Amino acid sequence: MRRLILIAIPYLWLLALFLIPFLIVVKISLSDTALARPPYFPQLDLATGWQGFVDFLRELDFENFTFLTTDDLYWKAYLSSLKIALISTALTLLVGFPIAYAMARAPEEWRPTLMMLVILPFWTSFLIRVYSWMGILSQGGLLNSFLLWLGLISEPLTILNTDTAVYIGIVYTYLPFMILPVYAALEKLDGSLLEAAEDLGCSRTSAFWLITVPLSKQGVIAGCFLVFIPAMGEFVIPSLLGGSQTLMIGKVLYEEFFSNRDWPVASAVAVVLLLILIIPIVLFQRNEQKQRESEG
Amino acid sequence: MPQTVFAPWDDPAEKPLIQFKGVTKRFGDFTAIDNIDLDIYAREFFALLGPSGCGKTTLMRMLAGFETPTEGKILLSGQDIGPVPPNQRAVNMMFQSYALFPHLTIWDNIAFGLRREGRDKAAIEARVEEMLKLTRLAKFAKRKPHQISGGQRQRVALARSLAKAPKLLLLDEPLGALDRKLREETQFELMDIQEKTGTTFVIVTHDQEEAMTVASRVAVMDEGKLMQVSTPDAIYEAPSSVYVADFIGDVNIIEGKAHQTGTKLQIDWAEGQPALSATTTKNFDLGQTCYMAIRPEKIAISADRPSGANVLQGEILDIAYLGNISTYHVKLPTGHVIKAQQANTRRISRREFTWEDKVWISWTDTAAVVLAQ
Numbered sequence: 041m042r043r044l045i046l047i048a049i050p051y052l053w054l055l056a057l058f059l060i061p062f063l064i065v066v067k068i069s070l071s072d073t074a075l076a077r078p079p080y081f082p083q084l085d086l087a088t089g090w091q092g093f094v095d096f097l098r099e100l101d102f103e104n105f106t107f108l109t110t111d112d113l114y115w116k117a118y119l120s121s122l123k124i125a126l127i128s129t130a131l132t133l134l135v136g137f138p139i140a141y142a143m144a145r146a147p148e149e150w151r152p153t154l155m156m157l158v159i160l161p162f163w164t165s166f167l168i169r170v171y172s173w174m175g176i177l178s179q180g181g182l183l184n185s186f187l188l189w190l191g192l193i194s195e196p197l198t199i200l201n202t203d204t205a206v207y208i209g210i211v212y213t214y215l216p217f218m219i220l221p222v223y224a225a226l227e228k229l230d231g232s233l234l235e236a237a238e239d240l241g242c243s244r245t246s247a248f249w250l251i252t253v254p255l256s257k258q259g260v261i262a263g264c265f266l267v268f269i270p271a272m273g274e275f276v277i278p279s280l281l282g283g284s285q286t287l288m289i290g291k292v293l294y295e296e297f298f299s300n301r302d303w304p305v306a307s308a309v310a311v312v313l314l315l316i317l318i319i320p321i322v323l324f325q326r327n328e329q330k331q332r333e334s335e336g
Numbered sequence: 337m338p339q340t341v342f343a344p345w346d347d348p349a350e351k352p353l354i355q356f357k358g359v360t361k362r363f364g365d366f367t368a369i370d371n372i373d374l375d376i377y378a379r380e381f382f383a384l385l386g387p388s389g390c391g392k393t394t395l396m397r398m399l400a401g402f403e404t405p406t407e408g409k410i411l412l413s414g415q416d417i418g419p420v421p422p423n424q425r426a427v428n429m430m431f432q433s434y435a436l437f438p439h440l441t442i443w444d445n446i447a448f449g450l451r452r453e454g455r456d457k458a459a460i461e462a463r464v465e466e467m468l469k470l471t472r473l474a475k476f477a478k479r480k481p482h483q484i485s486g487g488q489r490q491r492v493a494l495a496r497s498l499a500k501a502p503k504l505l506l507l508d509e510p511l512g513a514l515d516r517k518l519r520e521e522t523q524f525e526l527m528d529i530q531e532k533t534g535t536t537f538v539i540v541t542h543d544q545e546e547a548m549t550v551a552s553r554v555a556v557m558d559e560g561k562l563m564q565v566s567t568p569d570a571i572y573e574a575p576s577s578v579y580v581a582d583f584i585g586d587v588n589i590i591e592g593k594a595h596q597t598g599t600k601l602q603i604d605w606a607e608g609q610p611a612l613s614a615t616t617t618k619n620f621d622l623g624q625t626c627y628m629a630i631r632p633e634k635i636a637i638s639a640d641r642p643s644g645a646n647v648l649q650g651e652i653l654d655i656a657y658l659g660n661i662s663t664y665h666v667k668l669p670t671g672h673v674i675k676a677q678q679a680n681t682r683r684i685s686r687r688e689f690t691w692e693d694k695v696w697i698s699w700t701d702t703a704a705v706v707l708a709q
Contacts, residue, residue, distance in 0.1 A: 235402060236435035238422045240449030240500070254439045 069307035070100035080303050104308035113292065114309065118316065120287040124203070125271040128210040132267045133260065135211060136218030144226035158216050170209055170280050177205050177281070201283035209277040214270065218263040225259025226252070258331045265324040273313055289313055342552060344377035351414070353378040353504065353536055354399065359408035361394055368394040370560035371408070381530050381537045383547035386557035392540045396506050399538065400429045412503065428502040432509040434493035436481040442492050443477040449500045467495040470529060487518050498533060507539040511546060523549050544584050548572070556580050578707055581629040588674050590628040594620035601706055603628055606670040613645045613701045618708065630704040635676035637664055638696050639688065645701035650674065652693045664689065666697055
């Protein structure tokens with residue numbers, strides 16, 4: 041009985057906070073838009089009893105999903121999001137791995153401080169941090185003034201409102217999610233393994249590729265998923281730092297909901313996004329499980 | 337045909353494989369190795385023995401190339417290996433933690449060093465199979481290190497470090513992680529493998545029994561210095577200092593003033609007691625402070641007064657029963673406590689002595705070693 045209660049708690053949690061909201065979104069995505077409040081039709085009225093429920097189900101259709109395939113805006117936005125998420129994940133890895141490596145190699149007494157420095161930005165609001173990047177990247181911003189002062193450029197660069205600014209924003213925001221799992225993997229790495237590799241004839245570089253990289257693989261995979269999944273649906277960064285031509289599905293979703301007030305289409309976009317993301321989430325879970333098994 | 341005793345260190349024509357020449361290693365202010373000269377010969381099983389922090393591991397890591405001497409030179413086959421990085425030395429090391437690569441199978445672990453040499457596939461396969469056979473691991477070749485037992489992991493580490501057929505194999509506390517029974521078995525296995533492969537082994541250990549069992553010669557170290565380098569029996573029977581005598585096995589040390597006539601030595605050790613007698617080849621000044629070191633098993637214990645060179649009476653203070661032997665702590669009227677050992681040839685119920693018995697202890701004049709320091 042106690043076991044049942046223990047298992048029931050997380051399942052009830054998932055049911056209440058994930059499955060039910062998701063089913064509501066699915067329901068809206070199958071409805072039609074209407075000039076009403078809430079702005080879609082049909083409404084489920086439980087007072088009408090069973091017959092009312094059957095009538096309600098009859099009104100639902102996949103029209104909105106078909107619509108998504110007719111307008112090329114949507115699949116272009118999905119592809120563009122995928123591209124931006126993939127590239128920024130790769131960039132975050134490129135920046136994050138050396139930082140995590142340096143942290144793991146730092147003297148033990150420094151590590152808590154370095155860890156603190158990585159976590160510290162979380163203490164300020166995410167929005168404020170993204171806004172401050174607008175100040176840095178704009179035409180008259182800090183970066184341009186600095187480069188002009190150095191004499192490296194003669195005219196200010198246009199960075200803000202381009203894809204570059206979006207990449208900078210995503211890499212900056214999600215960097216800790218990459219550093220922490222990679223650091224955890226590298227920190228566990230026994231230094232004598234590298235000495236053993238060297239003893240058996242490896243150079244420092246080949247020891248890095250043959251020992252350090254494979255043994256930090258799990259951390260790298262975890263970090264990549266932690267960056268890729270939220271970056272895919274990112275909305276704030278492209279709308280603040282990106283330009284009008286920066287197409288991301290999160291932005292499209294926002295516009296459908298709040299500008300067009302077309303809730304059913306917006307819900308359909310959200311459902312498809314979720315289905316796309318389920319693939320990497322399942323892969324991520326499998327990776328985690330494999331890691332637990334190999335350690336057990 | 338009598339077998340020739342393996343003792344290249346006594347042969348002046350023999351060239352040592354490894355030579356330490358005035359080697360000093362400092363870490364900041366701390367001197368880990370203090371001006372050491374040491375020769376190790378080919379095919380030796382050489383043990384570095386000492387308490388933790390005595391510098392034995394540093395000495396070994398200098399041979400592997402992970403540390404460089406602050407002063408002095410290390411020669412391998414007559415060549416200075418100071419500037420040679422670890423990956424280019426004909427030296428391999430078996431790590432205390434084994435340092436097996438967790439993401440590779442046993443087979444790939446053993447093949448790791450061979451692959452780095454760029455040998456062809458068939459040669460690598462043949463060598464790995466040979467190593468698996470030598471260490472009785474063929475059944476586990478496909479497994480990962482976390483899927484085998486501690487004893488098997490130890491053998492994988494050994495196979496991996498031997499695979500490249502190094503001139504010199506370094507073993508850092510190789511049996512430290514094994515339980516006692518397995519450790520004893522593995523000691524003999526190590527000696528067997530050392531003999532079969534003809535590789536020179538240098539082993540670091542803090543376990544004196546292990547060093548005595550496996551080694552052809554033992555170096556006892558303390559605070560970065562070599563206290564004595566000799567065969568296990570010489571270290572035990574003829575220690576050069578009180579430190580070595582005390583570090584290896586159990587010993588009674590009696591301090592006194594020397595009075596020498598030829599090889600005979602009389603030692604005044606306590607007020608109103610007859611002098612103890614011993615023989616020595618060393619020379620002591622009259623009245624010089626000296627230390628008589630005597631092993632407990634060389635002291636006889638009896639109820640009646642025996643005749644002999646050194647006979648003392650005392651009372652049994654404590655008995656340590658170890659099964660095969662018992663150690664008796666005998667308190668002398670002077671306050672000295674002397675340990676005497678006796679084999680338990682009879683069942684315990686028929687033991688002759690018990691607590692607070694008055695007994696006589698005795699030893700011959702050749703049983704003890706007299707040391708100046």
